[in-house]
Amino acid sequence: MKSYHLGLDLGGTKLSGIVLNSHGEHLIFHEVPVRKTWTPKQIRTMLESFIHDLIARANIKPRWVRSLGIGVPGVLNEQGKIRKIINLPALERVNLHRLIPRTRISVWNDAVCAAHAESTLGNLANASVGVHLMLGTGVGGATIMRMNGAGIYGKTSTQIANIEIGHIAANMETALTGTLSKTPYEVEAYCSRKFFTKNAKKSVNRLYEDAMNGEQGAMNLFVRYGANIGVLLANVDTLFRPDTIVLGGGMTAYAPAYRDTMHRVFRNQRFLPGKLPAIKYSAFGPEVGALGAALYGMFSL
Numbered sequence: 436m437k438s439y440h441l442g443l444d445l446g447g448t449k450l451s452g453i454v455l456n457s458h459g460e461h462l463i464f465h466e467v468p469v470r471k472t473w474t475p476k477q478i479r480t481m482l483e484s485f486i487h488d489l490i491a492r493a494n495i496k497p498r499w500v501r502s503l504g505i506g507v508p509g510v511l512n513e514q515g516k517i518r519k520i521i522n523l524p525a526l527e528r529v530n531l532h533r534l535i536p537r538t539r540i541s542v543w544n545d546a547v548c549a550a551h552a553e554s555t556l557g558n559l560a561n562a563s564v565g566v567h568l569m570l571g572t573g574v575g576g577a578t579i580m581r582m583n584g585a586g587i588y589g590k591t592s593t594q595i596a597n598i599e600i601g602h603i604a605a606n607m608e609t610a611l612t613g614t615l616s617k618t619p620y621e622v623e624a625y626c627s628r629k630f631f632t633k634n635a636k637k638s639v640n641r642l643y644e645d646a647m648n649g650e651q652g653a654m655n656l657f658v659r660y661g662a663n664i665g666v667l668l669a670n671v672d673t674l675f676r677p678d679t680i681v682l683g684g685g686m687t688a689y690a691p692a693y694r695d696t697m698h699r700v701f702r703n704q705r706f707l708p709g710k711l712p713a714i715k716y717s718a719f720g721p722e723v724g725a726l727g728a729a730l731y732g733m734f735s736l
Contacts, residue, residue, distance in 0.1 A: 438501040441489060442729025443482070444545055445507045447471060447522030447572030448628075448685070450485055453725040454493040455733060457501075463493045464722050475528040482534055503540045504732030505531050506548035506724045508575060510599065517542070521602075522572050541732050544597040546575035548727030549717070551595055553681050554579045555730060557718035562679040566598075566671050567717075569724075570664070571684035574601030574623045578675055600671070601627065625663040628686060631656065639689065646692045654692070661693030665700025668714065673706050683717035683724075690716065 439462070440455045451466035467485060490497055509520030509527070517527050532540050543551075550567035553559040559567065559579055569575035576598040601623040609618045623629055631639045634656060645653035671680060682690075690697075698714065705711070717723045 437499045440733040441503045442725040443505045444724030451725045452489040455729045475525045502732035504728035505542045506545035506728040508545045546577040549723045550577035552727035558715040564677045565679045566677045567681045569684040570686035576600040643689045657692035661696030662700045665697045668701040669704035679713045
């Protein structure tokens with residue numbers, strides 16, 4: 436019987452899906468918007484409809500689907516049960532393990548899925564120690580460590596771990612009031628899309644167009660954002676000493692407006708001596724999370 440593998444990436448603003456054949460070859464990619472205000476019932480209905488649409492677009496039969504991997508933007512336990520999601524809280528009350536009957540379903544953190552895709556086929560494939568950062572509605576991250584000869588029968592062992600770096604404190608002056616403070620507190624407030632919604636009335640797309648056209652206010656916002664990302668990279672370098680850092684997520688689409696500042700601040704703020712880690716962008720763009728989820732599901736059979 437034919438076999439296919441689905442991957443879903445549930446973000447704070449978009450749901451994306453991918454279909455792979457039994458050789459891991461990409462057949463189709465599709466995405467739709469997500470609303471943070473949806474109820475658990477609405478989310479489940481949307482997911483079921485999206486899966487059926489994805490299968491139809493790939494022109495395959497539902498019984499041919501062998502696995503479904505799902506990446507979610509939150510904290511999970513070892514059994515794949517969601518414990519906490521900030522940017523899509525209703526998802527915490529949705530049972531993702533019963534979306535398709537008679538199909539193996541696995542759930543992981545979305546940044547871990549993205550890092551898995553990059554470490555398997557992308558820009559972390561040759562990294563000994565790598566970090567994947569997801570810059571989008573929030574800020575997610577994952578580390579990869581590759582140890583030659585440490586696996587079974589001397590094979591290379593690769594370990595991937597989620598790091599909830601977006602929820603690390605970034606403003607110590609608000610430490611006493613924490614998240615209840617009206618002052619930005621966590622890394623997400625400075626390094627995600629939230630930075631722009633907090634500081635401007637225009638959409639990020641419009642601000643980017645203005646910045647590219649030389650509008651000074653928009654340019655200044657992206658300079659500030661680039662400086663924030665540069666500091667984040669310096670902290671990641673200090674914490675993990677990676678040889679490669681990969682940036683993914685929707686905010687990387689605007690990198691031309693902030694990357695020069697990002698690199699300059701990173702070099703200036705870096706604490707550790709020695710060779711700079713390579714800074715790369717995702718090899719798969721918006722498909723990376725869904726691809727990683729599909730590969731995880733495929734390899735877990």
